[in-house]
Amino acid sequence: xxxxxxxxxxxxxxxxxxxxxxxxxxxxxxxxxxxxxxxxxxxxxxxxxxxxxxxxxxxxxxxxxxxxxxxxxxxxxxxxxxxxxxxxxxxxxxxxxxxxxxxxxxxxxxxxxxxxxxxxxxxxxxxxxxxxxxxxxxxxxxxxxxxxxxxxxxxxxxxxxxxxxxxxxxxxxxxxxxxxxxxxxxxxxxxxxxxxxxxxxxxxxxxxxxxxxxxxxxxxxxxxxxxxxxxxxxxxxxxxxxxxxxxxxxxxxxxxxxxxxxxxxxxxxxxxxxxxxxxxxxxxxxxxxxxxxxxxxxxxxxxxxxxxxxxxxxxxxxxxxxxxxxxxxxxxxxxxxxxxxxxxxxxxxxxxxxxxxxxxxxxxxxxxxxxxxxxxxxxxxxxxxxxxxxxxxxxxxxxxxxxxxxxxxxxxxxxxxxxxxxxxxxxxxxxxxxxxxxxxxxxxxxxxxxxxxxxxxxxxxxxxxxxxxxxxxxxxxxxxxxxxxxxxxxxxxxxxxxxxxxxxxxxxxxxxxxxxxxxxxxxxxxxxxxxxxxxxxxxxxxxxxxxxxxxxxxxxxxxxxxxxxxxxxxxxxxxxxxxxxxxxxxxxxxxxxxxxxxxxxxxxxxxxxxxxxxxxxxxxxxxxxxxxxxxxxxxxxxxxxxxxxxxxxxxxxxxxxxxxxxxxxxxxxxxxxxxxxxxxxxxxxxxxxxxxxxxxxxxxxxxxxxxxxxxxxxxxxxxxxxxxxxxxxxxxxxxxxxxxxxxxxxxxxxxxxxxxxxxxxxxxxxxxxxxxxxxxxxxxxxxxxxxxxxxxxxxxxxxxxxxxxxxxxxxxxxxxxxxxxxxxxxxxxxxxxxxxxxxxxxxxxxxxxxxxxxxxxxxxxxxxxxxxxxxxxxxxxxxxxxxxxxxxxxxxxxxxxxxxxxxxxxxxxxxxxxxxxxxxxxxxxxxxxxxxxxxxxxxxxxxxxxxxxxxxxxxxxxxxxxxxxxxxx
Numbered sequence: 001x002x003x004x005x006x007x008x009x010x011x012x013x014x015x016x017x018x019x020x021x022x023x024x025x026x027x028x029x030x031x032x033x034x035x036x037x038x039x040x041x042x043x044x045x046x047x048x049x050x051x052x053x054x055x056x057x058x059x060x061x062x063x064x065x066x067x068x069x070x071x072x073x074x075x076x077x078x079x080x081x082x083x084x085x086x087x088x089x090x091x092x093x094x095x096x097x098x099x100x101x102x103x104x105x106x107x108x109x110x111x112x113x114x115x116x117x118x119x120x121x122x123x124x125x126x127x128x129x130x131x132x133x134x135x136x137x138x139x140x141x142x143x144x145x146x147x148x149x150x151x152x153x154x155x156x157x158x159x160x161x162x163x164x165x166x167x168x169x170x171x172x173x174x175x176x177x178x179x180x181x182x183x184x185x186x187x188x189x190x191x192x193x194x195x196x197x198x199x200x201x202x203x204x205x206x207x208x209x210x211x212x213x214x215x216x217x218x219x220x221x222x223x224x225x226x227x228x229x230x231x232x233x234x235x236x237x238x239x240x241x242x243x244x245x246x247x248x249x250x251x252x253x254x255x256x257x258x259x260x261x262x263x264x265x266x267x268x269x270x271x272x273x274x275x276x277x278x279x280x281x282x283x284x285x286x287x288x289x290x291x292x293x294x295x296x297x298x299x300x301x302x303x304x305x306x307x308x309x310x311x312x313x314x315x316x317x318x319x320x321x322x323x324x325x326x327x328x329x330x331x332x333x334x335x336x337x338x339x340x341x342x343x344x345x346x347x348x349x350x351x352x353x354x355x356x357x358x359x360x361x362x363x364x365x366x367x368x369x370x371x372x373x374x375x376x377x378x379x380x381x382x383x384x385x386x387x388x389x390x391x392x393x394x395x396x397x398x399x400x401x402x403x404x405x406x407x408x409x410x411x412x413x414x415x416x417x418x419x420x421x422x423x424x425x426x427x428x429x430x431x432x433x434x435x436x437x438x439x440x441x442x443x444x445x446x447x448x449x450x451x452x453x454x455x456x457x458x459x460x461x462x463x464x465x466x467x468x469x470x471x472x473x474x475x476x477x478x479x480x481x482x483x484x485x486x487x488x489x490x491x492x493x494x495x496x497x498x499x500x501x502x503x504x505x506x507x508x509x510x511x512x513x514x515x516x517x518x519x520x521x522x523x524x525x526x527x528x529x530x531x532x533x534x535x536x537x538x539x540x541x542x543x544x545x546x547x548x549x550x551x552x553x554x555x556x557x558x559x560x561x562x563x564x565x566x567x568x569x570x571x572x573x574x575x576x577x578x579x580x581x582x583x584x585x586x587x588x589x590x591x592x593x594x595x596x597x598x599x600x601x602x603x604x605x606x607x608x609x610x611x612x613x614x615x616x617x618x619x620x621x622x623x624x625x626x627x628x629x630x631x632x633x634x635x636x637x638x639x640x641x642x643x644x645x646x647x648x649x650x651x652x653x654x655x656x657x658x659x660x661x662x663x664x665x666x667x668x669x670x671x672x673x674x675x676x677x678x679x680x681x682x683x684x685x686x687x688x689x690x691x692x693x694x695x696x697x698x699x700x701x702x703x704x705x706x707x708x709x710x711x712x713x714x715x716x717x718x719x720x721x722x723x724x725x726x727x728x729x730x731x732x733x734x735x736x737x738x739x740x741x742x743x744x745x746x747x748x749x750x751x752x753x754x755x756x757x758x759x760x761x762x763x764x765x766x767x768x769x770x771x772x773x774x775x776x777x778x779x780x781x782x783x784x785x786x787x788x789x790x791x792x793x794x795x796x797x798x799x800x801x802x803x804x805x806x807x808x809x810x811x812x813x814x815x816x817x818x819x820x821x822x823x824x825x826x827x828x829x830x831x832x833x834x835x836x837x838x839x840x841x842x843x844x845x846x847x848x849x850x851x852x853x854x855x856x857x858x859x860x861x862x863x864x865x866x867x868x869x870x871x872x873x874x875x876x877x878x879x880x881x882x883x884x885x886x887x888x889x890x891x892x893x894x895x896x897x898x899x900x901x902x903x904x905x906x907x908x909x910x911x912x913x914x915x916x917x918x919x920x921x922x923x924x925x926x927x928x929x930x931x932x933x934x935x936x937x938x939x940x941x942x943x944x945x946x947x948x949x950x951x952x953x954x955x956x957x958x959x960x961x962x963x964x965x966x967x968x969x
Contacts, residue, residue, distance in 0.1 A: 036334025037110055037188030038249065038257065042097050042168065045185040048078045048344030048963060050375065050661060053395070056082070056095070063094030063171065076114040076150050076183035077693050078344030084122060085179050086172035093178075094171040099129055100187065103159050103166045104250055108192035108207070110156040111168045115143045116181040117151070125169035126155050126187070130162045138169070143180075150183075156190060184341075189249045191316060194333040196231045205231070205244070212243030212319065223329045225262040225298045230331035233270065235320035242326075243319040246333070248277060253311045254938040256929075256969070258304040258336045261318070263291050265299075268326025272301045273317040278310045286317075291328075298331075306938060338940060343957075343964040346664060346686025347679040347697060349373060350657035354573065355615030355634035356403040357383060358411055360425040365619055367634055368411050368423070370400025372682050373660020374962045378413060378423065378430060383632055384621070386640050386653040392430045394421055398663060399681055402445040403615065408452035412467065414443030420456065420467060436465045437475045445535070447492045447499075455499060457487025460903050464490065464501060464512070480519065481508045485826045485903075489536035489545065489574075493558065500543050502533030505777030505826025509533045509545055509556075522561050527554065531776045531826075535574035539585050542598055544575050549775070553587075555596070565601045567594075572613035580618050581629045581645045588613045593643060593650075607650050611637035618645075625649040661962035667949045668707035670714055672729050675949055675957050677964055678704035678716065688964060690951040700735035701725070701742060705907070708768070710761035710788065714742075715768055717756025722748035722772045724756065724786070746786060746793050748772055753782045754824060757906050758817065760808035761788075765841055769815050771805025773906050779823035779830060781805045785844065799846055800837055802830045806906050809862035809870055811883055814847075815839040816870050818859030822904040834859045834874060836881060852888050853877045857899050861909035861921065866932050873909035873923055875899050878935065894937045897924035910948035912956065916969065922948045922958055927967065941967065 043058025047070050051057075061068055064086070071083035086093045103109065111126040121144035128136045141155035159166065168185055172178035192207030193199065196219050199206040210217050213235070220232035235242040251257065261272050269292040276285045287305030307314065316333060320326040354370040365383035370376060376397040380390040394400070397415035405411050413421040413430075418441045422431040436443055440458035448454050453468045462484045466474045480487055481503045489502030500522075501510040507530035509523035522543075523533065532548040542564065543556040553567040553575075567589075575585040575596065583598045586606075593606045593613075616633035626644045633641040638657045643650040662679035670676050670687075677686040678701060685698040702723065704716040716725045727733075727742035734741045748756070748770070758771020770784040781804035785794045799805065800819045807818035817837045821829040834857055838848040852859070856874035865871040869889065870881040876897035880890035899905045909923035919930040920940075927941035927948070944960040951957070956967040 036194065036336060037190035038251065038335050038337040039340065040100050040187040040189060041340065042100065042185060042187055044342070046078050046183055046342050046344060047080045047082045048342050058098050059095050061094070062096045062169070063092050067093045068095050071181065074116050074181040079695065080344065081181040081183035082170065083181050084170060084172055087177050089175060089177060092172050092174045094169050096127070097168040097185070099165040099167045101165050102250055103163050105159050105161045105163045106247060107159045107249055108156060108190045109159060109166055110154055110188045110190045112152060112154040113170065113185045114150050114183045115153050116149065117144055117147050118179040120144065120176045120178040121173060122178050122180040123171045124153055124155055125171055126157050127167045127169055128159050128163045129165040129167065131164045136160050136163055158192065191246050191333050191335060195227050195331060196229045197227045207247050208244050210243070211245040211317070212241045216242040217244045220329065223264050225331035230329040231318065233318060233320060233326065233328050233330065235268065235326045238323060238325060241320050241322045243317050246316040248313040248315045251307050251311055251314045253307050253309050254940070255307045256304065256338055257307065257314060258302065259316050260334045261301050261330050262298050262332045263301045264297065264329040265291060265293060265295050266327040267295070268324050269321050270326050270328045271319045272303045273319055274303055274305050275315050275317055276307050276311045277313045277315070279312045284308050284310055338967055338969050340941065341966045341968065343688055343966055345661040345962045346677040346688065346695065346964045347662040347684040348659050349662050349679065349682040349684045349699065350659050351682045352614055352634065352636050352638055352657055354400050354403050356405050356411060357615065357617035357632060358405040358409055358425060365632065366425060367640060368403060369634055370403060370413060371658045371660050372399045374398045374663045375660070376400050376415060377658040377660050378421070379658045381655055383640060386655045388656050391658045394430065395432065402443060402456060404446040404448045404454055406448045406452045406454050407450060408469070410452065412446055412454050414446050414456050416442050418442055418458065433467065436467070436473050437461065437463055444487060445489045447490045449492050450494060455490055455492060457490045457501060460485040462487050462503065464499065477512060477517065477519065480510050484508065486532065488532050489534050491536045491538040491543065493538045500536050500538055502536040502545055504532035505824065507531055507533045507547060509536070522556065524563055537574045539575070539578040540583060540598055544585070546570060567596065567603060573615065576616045576631065579629070579645060586616065586631055606648065607643065609635065609641050609650065609652065611635035611639065663962055664947065664959040664964065666704045666707050667947045667957060667959060667964070668709060668714065669949050669951060670729050671709055671712050673952050675951060675964070676707065676714060678707065690953065690955065698733050705755050705757045706759040708759040708761040710763045710768070715759060715761055716742065717759045717770060719755045722753040722756045724768070724770060748782055748784060748795065751782050751795050751797055752778050755906065757806040758808040760810060760815065762810050767841070769808055771808055771817055773804040773806065774824045776824045777826045779827060781823070783817060783839065794844060800835045800849060803835065804906060807859055807862040809864055811864050811868070811870065813841045814883060815841060816862055818862050818872055820858035820906055822858070822906065825904060833857065836872065848886055852879050852881055853891055858905040858908070860905065860907055861911045863911045863913065865919070866913060871911065871919065873911065873921060878930070890935065892935065895923050895928065912948050912950050914950060915954040920948065920956055922946055927958055
């Protein structure tokens with residue numbers, strides 16, 4: 001909960017400057033008010049969001065050009081702030097927030113920022129606009145000292161007539177140079193004259209009106225909690241009441257409002273009230289907190305309420321009782337509402353996911369490297385020296401899954417967004433070519449054809465496309481293998497104008513004739529049980545394709561379609577193109593470089609290079625020790641390998657991998673009170689300390705689908721392979737140390753399980769319960785019970801036939817499980833309704849199952865409610881299950897969520913019972929608050945809210961992409 005000091009009002013006005021800023025009819029700014037108000041949402045107020053096409057999201061430079069940037073040199077919270085560097089003595093710089101609508105004339109508004117001034121001075125402005133965007137007025141507060149430390153600066157002002165919008169401007173002066181950082185910008189609606197230091201003007205108290213009685217209200221200097229004045233209320237009647245009411249402020253139905261006042265009571269009883277009004281100025285509801293002591297001292301009175309349906313405004317009423325007399329002073333009125341803070345990026349990774357080689361216009365060898373993140377990045381290096389030449393964001397992409405260099409020298413990048421990107425050597429930017437095929441969300445591997453053409457495969461339609469400069473995208477061949485969602489690899493044979501296409505999640509290898517459109521599955525029947533045909537390459541009449549999950553690469557003769565050889569354990573992304581010096585291709589496995597001789601059908605180990613190849617080429621280096629041809633390869637470890645084909649001489653050159661933000665996959669409060677976040681795809685972990693605001697980042701942990709807690713440990717459910725790891729938060733982070741921390745307890749790979757979304761530790765039983773989604777192309781999840789004392793593991797596959805186990809809860813000696821009809825990716829569900837089951841921990845068996853909500857396909861959250869029942873969310877339905885009677889005692893559609901048309905749903909709702917007595921739930925991208933008694937549901941965050949955790953203060957945390965948000969109630 002935010003706490004604020006008393007406003008101190010003084011006049012600070014520089015008329016010429018306001019005229020320069022476009023102000024008219026000057027309004028006196030109220031100096032250095034530490035506002036206590038209702039937050040007005042700004043976009044990117046802490047500057048933690050990644051730049052979008054070079055621009056700062058939520059902000060526009062409106063004065064000057066240049067000199068404004070997002071910096072990591074200073075930060076009040078998170079890792080970034082806004083840096084403003086004005087080097088001119090004749091011009092100013094300024095950047096303005098996006099305008100916020102819903103402000104009414106007469107409302108008092110406060111803008112606050114943290115400022116770190118290194119030289120001269122800077123200002124924060126609140127600016128008022130009409131509906132057409134015309135500036136009506138503005139007010140400023142300047143800050144210049146203390147230098148080189150964070151200082152809070154606030155300006156408050158009153159919206160003039162015709163106001164509908166408000167914005168915040170961060171600004172430097174015209175006449176001097178400035179260097180300053182800004183962070184944690186906020187905008188609030190406040191009570192005008194909340195400390196009664198302003199006025200009165202005649203008999204009128206600015207910002208207040210007597211609405212009960214006609215006398216007994218005055219501004220007094222007899223007592224003050226802060227400043228020199230307070231409001232005095234004297235009610236000498238036993239048949240009438242006295243009340244003074246604030247100006248009305250805008251509010252929306254469902255918004256939580258809290259009001260606080262300092263009260264000095266001399267006699268009787270008084271009250272602090274919040275009154276809610278509709279658009280017709282009819283009072284809808286009043287929340288009251290009476291105060292009757294202690295006497296003769298300043299004490300705090302608080303009242304809170306949620307705006308009912310139909311509310312458009314609220315006011316604060318200071319009131320005496322009707323039946324009794326009273327004498328009291330009120331001071332330091334403040335408001336508060338939920339404060340949402342973007343805590344910024346929690347996890348970053350520097351990954352090397354895919355690589356390709358090309359040349360610039362001068363013939364210099366270039367390395368192109370894709371790095372996974374949000375957004376993913378493309379880095380360009382000098383392939384001989386390792387020097388970084390360019391780094392580009394790939395907007396909207398969260399992973400790079402394919403790269404190829406076309407015959408015209410242009411690079412193409414396939415991404416998890418379904419977008420194709422193009423880069424021309426020597427260019428200063430990448431080109432976003434857009435979605436390859438409408439509805440396809442992922443481009444897997446790419447291959448180059450003739451005359452600048454390239455080909456690619458997609459998911460979830462299992463399709464193939466061609467991109468041709470000048471003509472664009474062409475999809476062809478339909479779904480390459482009916483019923484299969486993945487085109488996971490692709491290779492081109494120029495001699496026969498044919499494509500070889502690797503399919504999943506039930507492996508096929510399709511030969512596609514570009515001339516006739518004929519498709520033929522050439523995968524030998526012995527490998528039909530595999531899930532995927534990965535990393536397909538073509539070289540001199542041979543097709544190479546890697547089987548998953550057995551990790552065997554087949555070498556198939558294109559004429560006989562017989563398997564020439566099998567290569568086990570390859571770790572590289574496919575094999576190299578054919579060597580220019582011999583009939584060989586190159587690859588890595590087990591950290592070593594190998595060559596496969598296509599003629600002899602044998603492989604030879606060459607060197608222990610310590611990592612996996614993710615892209616390669618052959619060049620002539622003309623260096624000592626490197627005559628003839630040399631293999632150049634990018635390694636996943638962030639190095640360039642050069643291996644000479646004649647001498648066997650080799651060396652590695654390190655490169656600087658681009659750092660990328662990582663999407664948050666799971667969050668949980670740890671046993672130490674910190675909020676833990678684990679990343680998607682490339683993993684990594686972020687730790688936020690609510691007490692200090694300090695953030696810490698760790699690496700070398702995989703993608704945790706969910707997290708649970710017992711004792712001093714976090715338990716991670718890691719994809720792939722359903723690996724369960726334990727992290728003791730009291731011990732140093734040492735994932736590669738001895739002993740390891742986190743350490744692996746077990747995995748469920750041998751049960752064909754992949755994703756542990758159901759994670760529940762029950763300390764009273766000292767057991768860990770795990771529910772999983774099966775591997776690609778499989779139905780039937782598992783329910784695992786692990787004894788934390790003995791290490792024994794009991795696994796039940798298909799506890800609910802053909803369904804995945806994704807949500808778990810516990811009461812007494814029973815565990816409750818919720819399922820999803822969807823299995824692993826790439827297979828159609830056989831079931832149509834999700835189930836709730838009960839597991840008896842004493843007998844270690846399932847004792848009950850039911851469909852709690854008819855027609856719903858996934859139960860994504862379960863918890864033990866305050867009534868002792870099991871609460872759950874099934875699609876958009878909230879249900880309550882009585883574990884004693886084994887019946888659903890409540891069911892209602894509360895959330896606008898439907899899984900119709902979804903490819904799969906394993907995770908959506910997350911519920912937390914809060915210390916304020918409410919249940920909070922994220923579902924469908926929104927955060928809701930539920931009254932457990934009435935089941936009334938209110939939206940508290942209307943978009944961009946996923947996952948959920950809470951800290952020891954009851955404040956909530958949710959995620960949106962790479963960012964962690966704090967909902968301070």
